[in-house]
Structure formats: C-alpha cells, structure tokens
Amino acid sequence: MEARGSFFLGNRQFETKNFDLPNPGAHEVILENQCCGICGTDVHIYFGQPGASDVNPPVVLGHEYSGRIVAVGDDVTALQVGDHVTVDPNLYCGTCHYCRNGAKQLCSAMEAIGVNRNGGFAQYSLVPAGQCLPVLPTLDFEAAAMSEPLACCLHGIDRAEIRPGMNVCIIGGGPIGLLMVQLARLSGAANIVLSEPVEMRRKIGLSLGADYAIDPTTAPMEQLMLRTLGRPGADVVIECVGIPKAAAQAFEAADKGATIVLFSVQAPGAAYAMDLFQAFRKELTVKTSFVNPDTHQRAVALLNSGRIQTAPLITHRFPLDQVEQAIEKQMQPDSIKVVVLPWA
C-alpha cells in the first residue's frame, strides 16, 4: 500500500513523499499513525548527531507515537485490526553480552523504529507486533504517544530510588522534567522542587505536583534549596535539560549523601568541570539512564489509569509536511511538547 511520509534526508532537511509499504510479515502489523511527538533525540538527529542508535538517511523519523492497527500478519494473535496501540521503538538483538545479562538497553546492536527504521512521521508504519502495546480505546492518541518518553522517565525514576518522604529536585521543566515531577509525586516524595527559568513551565510544574518552582538564574542553587527545603540540597536530583550548566546545577542542588540522575541527552563531547572535592565531601551517587527497558507497559498502565497528565504538556501541533517546523518549535522556550499529527 502507498503511504505519505516525511523523510529525513540528513543535514536539517526533510522531504514529504509517497512510499510503498509492504504487506505485513507473519509477525508484523500495519499502523495508521495518529500522533507522534518530537523528542530531544530528534533535535540531536536533525543537527547530525546520533540518536539512541545511528541514523542512516533517508529515513522516516518519529519514535514516540500511537496509532490504530489496520492490518495484521498471519501469525499475529494478540492484536486485532482496530486496536489502539503505542509503539515501543527499541529492538534489542537478544544475543549480545548485555542482552544476555539483563541490561538489554545497553545492547550492542540496538535498532530503533523512527531512528534507523521508518517510524511515526508518516501516515502508516510497518511494525513488529511485539513492539505494539494496546491502550484503552478511550485514551487520547496524543496521551498514548507520550508513553515512550514516560517509559524512559520510569527507567530514570527506578534508578533514582526515591523513597517516601525524600526531598526531590527536578532540574528542567520541559516535557521530561514535568513527567518526572509527576513520577516523583507518585513515588512518595515529601517535597518536590522544580528548577526552571521559564515562568510558564514553572506554573505548569506547580499545577502537576511540584511544591516549589524556582528560577535558577536568580540565586545560587544552594541558597534556593535552603529557602525552599530548609536543607542545603535535595536527597535526589534529576537533571532533565541537556546542557552542561544544568548538570552543574544538579551537583549544586544535591544534599550530602544524595543520588543524582543525569537523565538528559547531552550533545556528544559535552562536558563540565566538576568540583571533585565537593563531590568527595558530599559522598554522592551519580547515575545516568538510557532508554526504557521493560518500562513501557507500566507507562501505558499509568496513562490508562489517568495517574499521569499529559494534556498540559502538549503545546503545539503540526501537520505531516511540517516536521522541520515542528523540530524548530521544540527548541523554543515557549513550547513544552510538540507533536506531529500524521493524518493532517
């Protein structure tokens, strides 16, 4: 069948054109794509950097998406035509050292739908059935498309090991930071401080469960922590911005004994000079977090149950032939989450 798709050509260029979609193989399905979010990773790819795996244009990007099943392969039993689903984009080899040791996200041969296989910025997509997770038919397709970033956040929250009663600081009030605020709330944080320079995002953060929303440009981080928490820092700090300065702020916002999760995708080679004596004195645990192994089902469960709000996060919508404009908008401070509606 024919489908219209937005192909990334490399070098900040896209071309919308028709392409041929093969019939689904025995274990594959065809989705009518409904909504696809722009990820920070897409912004990196746009500028020629790798995503979670390497990109070989031309390819249809878009790995945060939802759709309706319109065809199923002969051996697909768990899914039916008409089902509403969200896509887990990451395909693990299953045989490498990491896959065999319970760390599939570190797979040496990972592929991803919407990164090196055609993904969500098209009217239709061909997807292995096992990558599709059904959602309630009453769940909005825009909310369903948020399940992939939410699944990534769940992996980061698992690594943060928040215990009920802890103080948590989230650095950055973009789409990831605002999901993290909600997950920290669900994890039992006593106090949540959101650090974000843009007022509109601070307001939304407060409405989604942050107890305090601070502007990190107004005072040193330790002072802001003392003023809000009555402590020189938080027990858990999660960095969700993707610039070196935010990593520096995460270390400044950490109390003694804290765990820091550097969650964001930084540019290759990005670095900052850590005060090693301070790190020593604070006895810090520093972790990073990569993609979303086995967390997608929990993300769907949280969205189905209404425990996580996504509507306040989606600020801009673009049609299929404006993926480039959508990516540009995702970089602007007046947006939070930008989505592409592939049927528009």
Ligand SMILES: [Zn+2]
């Ligand atoms: Zn993503």
Ligand SMILES: [Zn+2]
């Ligand atoms: Zn592997």
